[in-house]
Amino acid sequence: MSTSEIDATVRAELNRLRESIDNIDAAVVHMLAERFKATQQVGRLKADHKLPPADPARETRQITRLRELAQSANLDPAFAEKLLNFIIAEVIRHHERIAEEAESGQAENGQAENGQAESGQAESGQARNA
Numbered sequence: 001m002s003t004s005e006i007d008a009t010v011r012a013e014l015n016r017l018r019e020s021i022d023n024i025d026a027a028v029v030h031m032l033a034e035r036f037k038a039t040q041q042v043g044r045l046k047a048d049h050k051l052p053p054a055d056p057a058r059e060t061r062q063i064t065r066l067r068e069l070a071q072s073a074n075l076d077p078a079f080a081e082k083l084l085n086f087i088i089a090e091v092i093r094h095h096e097r098i099a100e101e102a103e104s105g106q107a108e109n110g111q112a113e114n115g116q117a118e119s120g121q122a123e124s125g126q127a128r129n130a
């Protein structure tokens with residue numbers, strides 16, 4: 001049976017549920033956007049103070065907490081853990097990029113302080129680490 005053939009009552013119920021799903025998806029997007037705004041600030045703070053991009057101990061605490069929350073909300077804890085790990089991996093990538101940008105900015109400043117600003121570009125991360 002195609003969706004165009006289904007009963008009007010079923011269609012109305014489906015639409016009602018889908019409206020709710022759309023609202024929830026919008027809320028998820030907005031909440032994720034706020035979370036990433038906060039984590040970007042954490043990334044800058046870490047870069048400014050030369051702290052590592054990832055904090056595995058904090059991640060372990062978050063996963064334990066989220067699994068407990070999931071359990072009490074009747075959500076599969078394994079799913080909650082996978083989702084959080086997926087988000088955290090992206091955050092860590094952002095933090096690594098922020099740290100690289102801060103380092104190359106500092107390298108440029110260092111050259112400027114040494115009076116070498118006009119003599120060339122800051123070295124790339126790869127060249128510096130070679």
Ligand SMILES: C=C(O[C@@H]1C=C(C(=O)O)C=C[C@H]1O)C(=O)O
Pocket residue numbers: 039042053054055056058059062087088091092095
């Ligand atoms: C945001 C942070 O950085 C990383 C990302 C985390 C997250 O997205 O929740 C948690 C720990 C860190 O690996 C942090 O240290 O708080």
